[in-house]
Amino acid sequence: MGPEKGNIQMQDRFSSQVRKRAGVVFSSLLLLFGFLALRLYAIQIEKHSDHLKRKDDQSNSYVDRTHPRGMILDRDGRVLALSISVPSVWADPSRVSPEMIQDLSDALQLEPDKLAQTLSPNRAGASSPRRFAWVKREVSLVESNRIENLLEKYGVRRGAFGLRSEYVRRYPEGPLASHLLGFASDSSGGEGVERVMHDLLQGGVIRQDVRVDGKRRIVGGRSPEVGLAKVSLTMVSEIQDIVEEELQIAFESHQPKWATAVVMQPSTGAVLALANLPAFDPNHPGISPPGDRRNRALTDPYPPGSTMKVIISAGALEEGKVSPSTVFDCESGLWRYRGRTLHDHHPYEELTLSEVLQKSSNIGAAKLGALFLGKKGLNHWIRKFGFGAKTGIDLPAENGGVFRPMKEWTSYSLTSLPIGQEISVTPIQLVNAMSVIANGGWLMRPRVVQRVLREDGTILRDFPAIRIRRVISETTATKMREILSLVVKEGTGRRAQVEGVSVGGKTGTTELIDRHGTKYAWVASFSGFAPVEDPRLCVAVIMAEPAGEEHSGGKVAAPVVGNILRRALVFAQ
Numbered sequence: 001m002g003p004e005k006g007n008i009q010m011q012d013r014f015s016s017q018v019r020k021r022a023g024v025v026f027s028s029l030l031l032l033f034g035f036l037a038l039r040l041y042a043i044q045i046e047k048h049s050d051h052l053k054r055k056d057d058q059s060n061s062y063v064d065r066t067h068p069r070g071m072i073l074d075r076d077g078r079v080l081a082l083s084i085s086v087p088s089v090w091a092d093p094s095r096v097s098p099e100m101i102q103d104l105s106d107a108l109q110l111e112p113d114k115l116a117q118t119l120s121p122n123r124a125g126a127s128s129p130r131r132f133a134w135v136k137r138e139v140s141l142v143e144s145n146r147i148e149n150l151l152e153k154y155g156v157r158r159g160a161f162g163l164r165s166e167y168v169r170r171y172p173e174g175p176l177a178s179h180l181l182g183f184a185s186d187s188s189g190g191e192g193v194e195r196v197m198h199d200l201l202q203g204g205v206i207r208q209d210v211r212v213d214g215k216r217r218i219v220g221g222r223s224p225e226v227g228l229a230k231v232s233l234t235m236v237s238e239i240q241d242i243v244e245e246e247l248q249i250a251f252e253s254h255q256p257k258w259a260t261a262v263v264m265q266p267s268t269g270a271v272l273a274l275a276n277l278p279a280f281d282p283n284h285p286g287i288s289p290p291g292d293r294r295n296r297a298l299t300d301p302y303p304p305g306s307t308m309k310v311i312i313s314a315g316a317l318e319e320g321k322v323s324p325s326t327v328f329d330c331e332s333g334l335w336r337y338r339g340r341t342l343h344d345h346h347p348y349e350e351l352t353l354s355e356v357l358q359k360s361s362n363i364g365a366a367k368l369g370a371l372f373l374g375k376k377g378l379n380h381w382i383r384k385f386g387f388g389a390k391t392g393i394d395l396p397a398e399n400g401g402v403f404r405p406m407k408e409w410t411s412y413s414l415t416s417l418p419i420g421q422e423i424s425v426t427p428i429q430l431v432n433a434m435s436v437i438a439n440g441g442w443l444m445r446p447r448v449v450q451r452v453l454r455e456d457g458t459i460l461r462d463f464p465a466i467r468i469r470r471v472i473s474e475t476t477a478t479k480m481r482e483i484l485s486l487v488v489k490e491g492t493g494r495r496a497q498v499e500g501v502s503v504g505g506k507t508g509t510t511e512l513i514d515r516h517g518t519k520y521a522w523v524a525s526f527s528g529f530a531p532v533e534d535p536r537l538c539v540a541v542i543m544a545e546p547a548g549e550e551h552s553g554g555k556v557a558a559p560v561v562g563n564i565l566r567r568a569l570v571f572a573q
Contacts, residue, residue, distance in 0.1 A: 315381030
């Protein structure tokens with residue numbers, strides 16, 4: 001082998017070694033770049049996953065917003081209930097620090113230990129830490145400013161807590177018509193109109209398709225549209241004011257256990273005013289005893305006493321069994337019937353039907369029931385006037401009263417029922433029954449809602465007057481109005497008189513008896529209407545267990561009805 005051939009072989013071996021080394025280097029670089037590419041891809045996947053997680057967290061965190069509850073208005077548009085926006089303080093328990101808890105407790109005057117417990121991030125049985133909790137709701141302006149200062153203090157960490165507006169229920173007129181309106185808590189109606197109209201009034205928390213950033217600011221999405229309703233009542237605020245004022249005066253004078261007044265438009269069944277004492281403030285219902293929040297006009301039956309004489313008299317007139325001039329022998333104030341002795345307050349001899357009502361003779365009424373109407377007649381007319389059944393008023397918790405079936409009547413029932421014993425009625429039943437006399441013979445369905453309006457004021461739903469049934473003829477109703485006008489002019493209801501206005505009505509005075517048969521208290525009542533010629537208002541007032549010597553319906557309740565009619569008729573339409 002020559003020198004040249006040897007050199008060529010050496011060059012080939014060198015080139016081969018270079019190529020091998022270059023291949024190794026290239027392969028190493030390829031593997032390195034491949035590893036780097038895979039790593040970058042993995043990082044991208046992780047970041048994308050984290051982004052999706054953060055995006056999901058944003059979508060699911062603090063997406064609940066509140067919207068206001070609909071307003072309640074009186075007949076003329078006066079606002080009786082509305083929702084206003086107030087600031088409240090929230091916190092993210094998973095982010096809030098011990099230092100923040102201490103600062104929050106100082107700013108809001110809360111006990112640090114209790115607040116720390118409230119803001120504990122872990123809950124029993126929870127799979128993940130809590131992300132939201134209320135610190136304090138409805139904070140004052142001073143407290144709100146303190147929280148704003150704390151947000152500035154903690155800067156970027158303000159996502160741990162903050163201020164949030166929410167809607168709360170307010171009643172601008174305070175206790176006015178509280179038992180009619182009821183009250184609302186958050187998104188639910190507790191009593192009254194707030195409860196029965198809740199589906200149309202309801203506000204509260206709604207789920208929104210939004211995203212928020214770390215500072216709880218909305219960064220995307222949109223809110224659903226919420227249709228708000230306004231409920232317009234039949235109530236007239238001016239008449240309600242009058243009723244509550246007059247009832248309060250009588251309440252302070254006679255100190256009853258409770259008192260109720262209801263004003264109704266007899267032609268339509270519209271309740272223009274309804275009041276109970278003791279009252280409560282719907283802005284703060286929790287501070288009043290439960291009994292004060294009861295709408296006793298609907299919930300508390302009582303023995304009606306002599307007001308029941310109107311019912312049986314109308315029934316006997318309608319059947320043609322008597323006339324206003326029919327004479328009753330009142331036995332000089334003492335009558336024995338089927339083992340029972342009945343008394344009158346005065347020893348009357350003979351009285352016409354009209355006079356029986358004027359003087360409120362128990363014996364005359366008992367004879368009318370027992371000897372003229374009988375068992376079936378009494379049962380028929382008492383039920384036809386609506387007693388023993390709910391009126392159907394659009395308010396909750398109505399009691400239908402107590403009127404037993406005929407098979408459960410006692411041996412005294414024929415003489416007890418005509419004078420308002422062995423039966424219990426509610427104030428709303430009483431005023432509705434008297435409205436039958438006032439409106440020409442129709443039993444109406446009482447109502448407190450006249451219409452529901454959309455937010456723009458257009459009518460969503462109307463609630464018209466409903467006639468349940470004709471009870472008596474127009475002729476009988478006219479006769480009864482004439483008789484009851486004499487009760488006020490010359491009889492037991494004289495204190496209900498109104499100068500320049502003809503008033504009709506009937507007194508009621510009932511003794512309350514305990515389970516041992518002991519008489520322990522009285523119930524005084526009066527139900528009347530005006531003007532007699534064309535009644536525009538029908539009013540019932542009940543005073544339960546008045547203190548002092550005066551306890552009759554004529555002395556305790558009749559003056560209240562007269563004062564209400566005198567002042568309220570100007571607002572009646």
